[in-house]
Amino acid sequence: MSVWIDASPEARETISQSSTANGKVKQFDQLIEECAELIVAVRHYERGRISLTLVKDEMADVLLMLAATIKHIGPIDESVGHKLRHIREVAMSGKDRSELSE
Numbered sequence: 344m345s346v347w348i349d350a351s352p353e354a355r356e357t358i359s360q361s362s363t364a365n366g367k368v369k370q371f372d373q374l375i376e377e378c379a380e381l382i383v384a385v386r387h388y389e390r391g392r393i394s395l396t397l398v399k400d401e402m403a404d405v406l407l408m409l410a411a412t413i414k415h416i417g418p419i420d421e422s423v424g425h426k427l428r429h430i431r432e433v434a435m436s437g438k439d440r441s442e443l444s445e
Contacts, residue, residue, distance in 0.1 A: 350410075362411035370415055374408040381405050 362370055381401040387393045413419060
């Protein structure tokens with residue numbers, strides 16, 4: 344299973360170059376910043392202060408930063424598979440997520 348978003352070879356190359364140029368620590372810093380901006384955007388959208396388009400823009404930033412960060416830490420397919428199995432277990436059980444073990 345590949346967790347990477349569908350992207351052109353040019354897009355993948357751009358992400359790879361950006362990741363290489365930034366270095367691991369800077370890449371993590373950028374990921375943290377983009378995640379924080381997404382949190383703020385979602386809250387502002389919930390309050391009617393910004394449009395859904397702006398939330399989508401922040402989501403795109405987070406996806407791109409995740410892709411660049413994965414270049415530094417390696418594939419996350421195993422972790423994604425584990426989380427998907429857990430989500431499926433929760434969905435099929437009808438229980439609240441907090442009632443099940445990770």
